[in-house]
Amino acid sequence: MASAFDRIADIIAETSDVERDSITPDSHVINDLGIDSLDFLDIVFAIDKEFGIKVPVEAWTQQVNNGEAPAEQYFVMKNLAVRIEELVAAKAAGA
Amino acid sequence: MRLEYFQMIDRVTAVEPERLVAEARVPEAGPVFEGHFPGHPLVPGVLLMETMAQASGYLLLHRMGFARMPFLAAVKEAKLRSFVGPGTALEIEASLVHEGSGYAVTSGRIAASGRRICDAEITLRILDFPAPELAAAMRAQAERIGLTRFPSGGPDDLQS
Numbered sequence: 001m002a003s004a005f006d007r008i009a010d011i012i013a014e015t016s017d018v019e020r021d022s023i024t025p026d027s028h029v030i031n032d033l034g035i036d037s038l039d040f041l042d043i044v045f046a047i048d049k050e051f052g053i054k055v056p057v058e059a060w061t062q063q064v065n066n067g068e069a070p071a072e073q074y075f076v077m078k079n080l081a082v083r084i085e086e087l088v089a090a091k092a093a094g095a
Numbered sequence: 096m097r098l099e100y101f102q103m104i105d106r107v108t109a110v111e112p113e114r115l116v117a118e119a120r121v122p123e124a125g126p127v128f129e130g131h132f133p134g135h136p137l138v139p140g141v142l143l144m145e146t147m148a149q150a151s152g153y154l155l156l157h158r159m160g161f162a163r164m165p166f167l168a169a170v171k172e173a174k175l176r177s178f179v180g181p182g183t184a185l186e187i188e189a190s191l192v193h194e195g196s197g198y199a200v201t202s203g204r205i206a207a208s209g210r211r212i213c214d215a216e217i218t219l220r221i222l223d224f225p226a227p228e229l230a231a232a233m234r235a236q237a238e239r240i241g242l243t244r245f246p247s248g249g250p251d252d253l254q255s
Binding site for chain 2: 042049
């Protein structure tokens with residue numbers, strides 16, 4: 001199966017105007033790829049469906065806004081892929 | 096329906112955890128029909144979208160115990176299958192498709208006399224109430240349409 005990074009990058013390319021080739025592990029989803037909040041919502045919905053999880057975007061955003069976590073931890077592609085893999089693993093462990 | 100006041104739902108008839116059914120009757124006359132269209136009055140399609148969005152919003156409000164407010168964010172795969180004229184009795188249904196973090200996706204449908212009128216996939220953002228007046232107004236509307244007759248979900252739903 002494709003890596004989480006590839007699956008997420010595919011979703012972003014299919015859901016927004018971003019070219020698949022322009023998405024790298026170091027791309028910041030918002031700052032570099034220029035994805036607006038509505039497209040990001042669509043992307044999260046697609047990720048939720050693809051991976052069978054509920055990406056806790058509100059909690060992430062709150063942590064970033066409160067200075068408890070750097071935005072890169074959640075919104076740079078390679079880190080986002082790790083977070084998604086963690087969520088999938090946590091769900092599998094709890095199932 | 097009071098089209099000019101965007102009161103699209105008359106009465107909620109059934110609520111389940113992931114589904115809400117409501118009814119509405121299109122008024123016999125009104126300013127909307129003077130423009131849309133002269134000699135051929137039809138409920139504008141955007142108002143049918145709004146009607147499905149409101150049913151979806153009430154479903155989510157009910158699930159969340161009126162703790163937060165759903166705002167319409169996207170309408171996809173919208174299909175307007177039949178004209179709707181004055182006096183038509185509508186049955187509106189909203190079903191939960193997905194409950195995400197800070198948003199929800201629903202499936203909206205409207206029928207009249209068993210015939211499909213329209214359907215769409217609707218995305219709503221879930222935000223904190225921006226003003227206490229809005230929270231109070233939504234509760235008042237929910238009372239008006241009989242939504243509060245049904246036991247509500249807890250305020251913890253749709254959080255995180």
